[in-house]
Amino acid sequence: xxxxxxxxxxxxxxxxxxxxxxxAFSSLLFRKNDKMANFFASFFSxxxxxxxxxxxxxxxxxxxxxxxxxxxxxxxxxxxxxxxINKLSAFFIFTISLIALFCSIYGIGYIKHFYxxxxxxxxxxxxxxxxxxxxxxxSASNVLFFLLAWEVMTLASxxxxxxxxxxxxxxxxxxxxxxxxxxxxxxIIIAFLMLYKFTGSFDFNIIKENAELIPDVAKNIIFLLxxxxxxxxxxxxxxxxxxxxxxxxxxxxxSALMSGVMIKTGIYMMIKIFLDIFIGAPLWWGSLVLxxxxxxxxxxxxxxxxxxxxxxxxxxxxxxxxGIILLGIGSALVFSSLNMPAxxxxxxxxxxxxxxxxxxxxxxLFLSAGSVxxxxxxxxxxxxxxxxxxLPYTAFFFLIGAMAISALPPFNGFAxxxxxxxxxxxxxxxxxxxxxxxxxLSAGLLALTSGLALACFVKAFGATFxxxxxxxxxxxxxxxxxSLLFGMAALAGLSLAFGLFSxxxxxxxxxxxxxxxxxxxxxxxxxxxxxxxxxxGFASVSAPAIFFALAFAIFxxxxxxxxxxxKNQKVxxxxxxxxxxxxxxxxxxxxxxxxxxxxxxFKGVLRPSKQIGTxxxxxxxxxxxxxxxxxxxxxxxxxxxxxSPLNNFIENISEKHIKKIQSGNINAYILYIFLALLAxxxxxxx
Amino acid sequence: MExxxxxxxxxxxxxxxxxxxxxxxKIKAKFQNRQGASVFQPYRDLWKLMNKDEIISSDxxxxxxxxxxxxxxxxxxxxxSVSTVASFLSNHLTSDIIAVIYMLAIGTFFLALAGMDxxxxxxxxxxxxxxxxxxxxxxxxxxxxxxLSLLAGSTNLFSISGFxxxxxxxxxLPVILAFLGFFxxxxxxxARFPFDNPATHLELTMIHEAMILEYSGKRLAxxxxxxxxxxxxxxxxGSSLFxxxxxxxxxxxxxxxxxxxxxxxxxxAFCLAIAVIESSISKLRFFRLPDLLFTSFILSIxxxxxxx
Numbered sequence: 006x007x008x009x010x011x012x013x014x015x016x017x018x019x020x021x022x023x024x025x026x027x028x029a030f031s032s033l034l035f036r037k038n039d040k041m042a043n044f045f046a047s048f049f050s051x052x053x054x055x056x057x058x059x060x061x062x063x064x065x066x067x068x069x070x071x072x073x074x075x076x077x078x079x080x081x082x083x084x085x086x087x088x089x090i091n092k093l094s095a096f097f098i099f100t101i102s103l104i105a106l107f108c109s110i111y112g113i114g115y116i117k118h119f120y121x122x123x124x125x126x127x128x129x130x131x132x133x134x135x136x137x138x139x140x141x142x143x144s145a146s147n148v149l150f151f152l153l154a155w156e157v158m159t160l161a162s163x164x165x166x167x168x169x170x171x172x173x174x175x176x177x178x179x180x181x182x183x184x185x186x187x188x189x190x191x192x193i194i195i196a197f198l199m200l201y202k203f204t205g206s207f208d209f210n211i212i213k214e215n216a217e218l219i220p221d222v223a224k225n226i227i228f229l230l231x232x233x234x235x236x237x238x239x240x241x242x243x244x245x246x247x248x249x250x251x252x253x254x255x256x257x258x259x260s261a262l263m264s265g266v267m268i269k270t271g272i273y274m275m276i277k278i279f280l281d282i283f284i285g286a287p288l289w290w291g292s293l294v295l296x297x298x299x300x301x302x303x304x305x306x307x308x309x310x311x312x313x314x315x316x317x318x319x320x321x322x323x324x325x326x327x328g329i330i331l332l333g334i335g336s337a338l339v340f341s342s343l344n345m346p347a348x349x350x351x352x353x354x355x356x357x358x359x360x361x362x363x364x365x366x367x368x369x370l371f372l373s374a375g376s377v378x379x380x381x382x383x384x385x386x387x388x389x390x391x392x393x394x395x396l397p398y399t400a401f402f403f404l405i406g407a408m409a410i411s412a413l414p415p416f417n418g419f420a421x422x423x424x425x426x427x428x429x430x431x432x433x434x435x436x437x438x439x440x441x442x443x444x445x446l447s448a449g450l451l452a453l454t455s456g457l458a459l460a461c462f463v464k465a466f467g468a469t470f471x472x473x474x475x476x477x478x479x480x481x482x483x484x485x486x487x488s489l490l491f492g493m494a495a496l497a498g499l500s501l502a503f504g505l506f507s508x509x510x511x512x513x514x515x516x517x518x519x520x521x522x523x524x525x526x527x528x529x530x531x532x533x534x535x536x537x538x539x540x541x542g543f544a545s546v547s548a549p550a551i552f553f554a555l556a557f558a559i560f561x562x563x564x565x566x567x568x569x570x571x572k573n574q575k576v577x578x579x580x581x582x583x584x585x586x587x588x589x590x591x592x593x594x595x596x597x598x599x600x601x602x603x604x605x606x607f608k609g610v611l612r613p614s615k616q617i618g619t620x621x622x623x624x625x626x627x628x629x630x631x632x633x634x635x636x637x638x639x640x641x642x643x644x645x646x647x648x649s650p651l652n653n654f655i656e657n658i659s660e661k662h663i664k665k666i667q668s669g670n671i672n673a674y675i676l677y678i679f680l681a682l683l684a685x686x687x688x689x690x691x
Numbered sequence: 692m693e694x695x696x697x698x699x700x701x702x703x704x705x706x707x708x709x710x711x712x713x714x715x716x717k718i719k720a721k722f723q724n725r726q727g728a729s730v731f732q733p734y735r736d737l738w739k740l741m742n743k744d745e746i747i748s749s750d751x752x753x754x755x756x757x758x759x760x761x762x763x764x765x766x767x768x769x770x771x772s773v774s775t776v777a778s779f780l781s782n783h784l785t786s787d788i789i790a791v792i793y794m795l796a797i798g799t800f801f802l803a804l805a806g807m808d809x810x811x812x813x814x815x816x817x818x819x820x821x822x823x824x825x826x827x828x829x830x831x832x833x834x835x836x837x838x839l840s841l842l843a844g845s846t847n848l849f850s851i852s853g854f855x856x857x858x859x860x861x862x863x864l865p866v867i868l869a870f871l872g873f874f875x876x877x878x879x880x881x882a883r884f885p886f887d888n889p890a891t892h893l894e895l896t897m898i899h900e901a902m903i904l905e906y907s908g909k910r911l912a913x914x915x916x917x918x919x920x921x922x923x924x925x926x927x928x929g930s931s932l933f934x935x936x937x938x939x940x941x942x943x944x945x946x947x948x949x950x951x952x953x954x955x956x957x958x959x960a961f962c963l964a965i966a967v968i969e970s971s972i973s974k975l976r977f978f979r980l981p982d983l984l985f986t987s988f989i990l991s992i993x994x995x996x997x998x999x
Contacts (some may be wrong), residue, residue, distance in 0.1 A: 542845065574743070
């Protein structure tokens with residue numbers, strides 16, 4: 006008891022912050038020595054995240070929200086380094102720390118690949134700062150302090166994206182990320198300034214108290230700005246273009262953190278602003294979020310299917326899963342504006358549960374992908390194949406991650422997708438106006454999305470780990486070291502555990518919803534054995550029962566099949582039927598071939614392109630081709646229809662019009678300053 | 692009595708699923724002016740395969756070895772969750788439409804992985820085609836079943852059949868529309884015409900058979916049996932959710948006997964329908980399949996529109 010008081014005291018919280026700060030600076034201090042830098046960076050990030058998990062659990066249990074303020078920085082009128090931790094923040098601190106813990110353990114071994122090539126000290130510095138920034142984002146109580154933390158998180162992750170700076174591609178990805186995320190931040194800043202204008206405070210709690218002072222028009226504008234701003238961070242389509250470039254560029258344990266938890270900070274702020282600060286949102290907010298969620302989920306998985314770069318594929322799946330989370334948030338918004346808090350809580354629980362689950366299995370998948378890439382030295386899936394024989398444990402953990410992300414029971418993805426389906430179904434059953442159609446369509450498209458995700462992971466797992474190896478290098482591949490396997494094993498275990506104990510987890514998340522004035526009441530009940538009941542028996546499912554039924558059926562009948570019916574049967578190995586030719590790697594299906602049929606079905610959305618080039622032996626006599634090339638691609642409609650025109654427009658304006666006032670004449674500039682001053686003085690008198 | 696009903700519930704699908712395959716083949720043979728094998732031939736095939744030696748590709752990994760077990764046993768758990776002869780039983784643990792669809796997806800997932808595992812060209816494209824069809828089918832299957840759960844106010848399979856049995860399927864036009872949507876999805880899921888030809892080994896057309904091409908012995912037996920189970924599960928969906936005529940509503944001997952008889956009769960009707968379709972229409976070109984599945988999606992949406 007005493008222990009928990011110490012941890013929850015201000016000193017206890019500052020200890021959490023300082024552990025990461027120590028990690029950052031000590032690894033910078035030892036930057037000359039790779040081993041020492043790795044040791045200090047990993048030691049402090051592991052200690053910090055382990056402590057963060059304990060802190061978050063205690064903070065979650067605490068009956069009152071925690072508030073800390075560092076006076077030394079709080080003299081100024083507007084800025085204060087203050088933290089406010091309610092159950093929602095505690096949940097996000099838990100998720101961040103939990104994933105950071107296993108990524109850091111994985112990092113001990115993974116960082117060794119960078120020895121002598123890149124500076125380990127700066128990796129440790131930015132890595133620790135990054136986690137620190139995320140923790141501060143989800144606990145900050147002051148808007149300006151929040152923006153500071155947001156910027157620390159963004160910049161640290163930017164430097165991690167361009168960490169492998171010798172590859173030009175990474176620099177380019179970093180630039181896209183930098184620009185996009187700052188456009189997002191601009192929207193966020195405008196939204197916050199508007200909040201300040203109407204409520205007169207930069208403190209989230211005071212803003213919440215005075216929220217009714219904000220006129221409806223301003224509320225709507227703030228909603229749009231915040232949705233665009235935080236949606237950019239979360240990777241909502243069409244603000245996602247940075248995500249598939251930036252996530253794969255970072256070192257794998259950082260990709261795991263970025264995809265697993267960093268994009269969730271956008272989700273956290275959406276929940277905080279839309280569901281906590283503003284009460285009684287208009288109906289169209291929720292509808293917009295539902296549409297954005299459905300579009301992101303479906304397009305995310307379709308783009309993932311077109312990829313043959315393993316990490317880009319996973320990055321697109323992050324967009325898909327953010328879409329699924331938004332479906333939960335969107336339905337919560339719709340129900341709370343229809344004044345049905347109990348059913349709204351169901352949507353929120355689904356969204357939060359999926360946040361936790363996606364963090365677990367996506368970081369698991371990125372870590373396994375990192376293990377593959379570190380061994381094979383390429384991200385191109387067409388060059389993998391047969392890795393299950395060389396990386397048996399990595400393959401097993403990837404398979405668990407793949408099953409979890411495809412929402413196969415009894416893993417955790419199923420539990421949260423089931424809840425999301427149920428909240429969409431509730432919309433169809435309980436809403437009387439036309440919004441219900443949105444729910445029905447979303448449910449149907451969510452089913453399509455998860456079917457496509459299943460196809461995508463059959464492709465990813467099959468092409469990477471199964472059949473024969475497609476390149477020569479694979480013959481020397483060895484299984485990864487213990488720390489990598491430990492990180493993956495723990496996350497795989499968590500994926501199963503969150504699935505099996507989905508009842509318990511949903512109950513805990515219901516407390517978060519209750520904390521945000523959405524008591525679940527009759528909308529969700531959990532029995533002692535872990536069965537979740539939704540809407541007074543409308544639906545129920547028990548993950549433990551599914552698990553034990555499957556396990557029992559498999560165990561019992563495998564014994565019957567193998568040992569009781571003709572146990573003298575012989576099993577021999579032979580070659581795959583080769584149609585009389587040699588079995589070469591070229592006979593296996595490629596990732597491009599695997600998903601080509603789906604791409605052709607959705608060609609209206611994906612716009613596949615096909616370029617055929619032929620080189621002839623004799624250019625004048627075009628009968629004997631020397632070589633033929635075929636390039637299959639997907640049109641980047643966002644760049645060509647949204648971002649490029651926008652870019653051209655801005656360039657045009659600056660080139661043709663704005664440039665004129667930049668005459669280079671210093672007298673003219675002084676005149677501008679003078680005019681600006683006059684205008685300001687004049688404006689202030691009105 | 693309820694105990695007896697549970698035993699029947701657990702065993703009926705795996706026990707009689709091979710005979711459905713046999714009946715369909717027999718009817719198709721009659722259409723082709725052949726005598727055809729006995730309807731019990733699938734049982735003999737299974738028994739023969741169970742006792743045969745096995746050969747496994749040297750390229751295959753443990754995924755290939757465990758896939759038949761996972762496929763088979765996921766169908767067993769689903770079979771136990773679907774109401775077949777009695778609607779008074781209640782299973783709050785696994786009998787949820789979403790849970791059932793996703794449990795079937797476990798089988799599809801491992802089946803496709805096993806197809807890719809041997810490294811042959813057939814397994815690979817079989818897996819690709821199967822996942823394409825399965826992905827698009829999932830949405831229409833879910834919506835067609837959801838139409839019923841909107842009507843019954845529950846996503847529990849037993850509650851749905853109880854409700855529809857009480858009110859009568861033919862009183863609802865939406866049930867018929869949703870059934871049409873479901874039937875198309877069913878043909879896709881069970882690898883039947885016009886989606887797949889279960890009797891072919893021609894590389895241009897096969898989907899399901901391409902994935903299990905490398906299996907032999909016990910594992911092939913399990914794969915075949917699991918596919919038969921899947922067919923029976925979908926027949927049970929169709930007969931007990933959409934047309935639960937005669938399904939046992941109370942735990943009495945006569946009700947259960949009637950329930951079994953009704954289930955068998957309805958299943959025969961389904962077998963006849965499938966056999967007639969397979970004998971009278973041709974298989975569709977692969978890229979035409981999405982149109983058909985989209986039709987099924989629309990039918991379910993219309994059904995839902997009529998309900999709400």
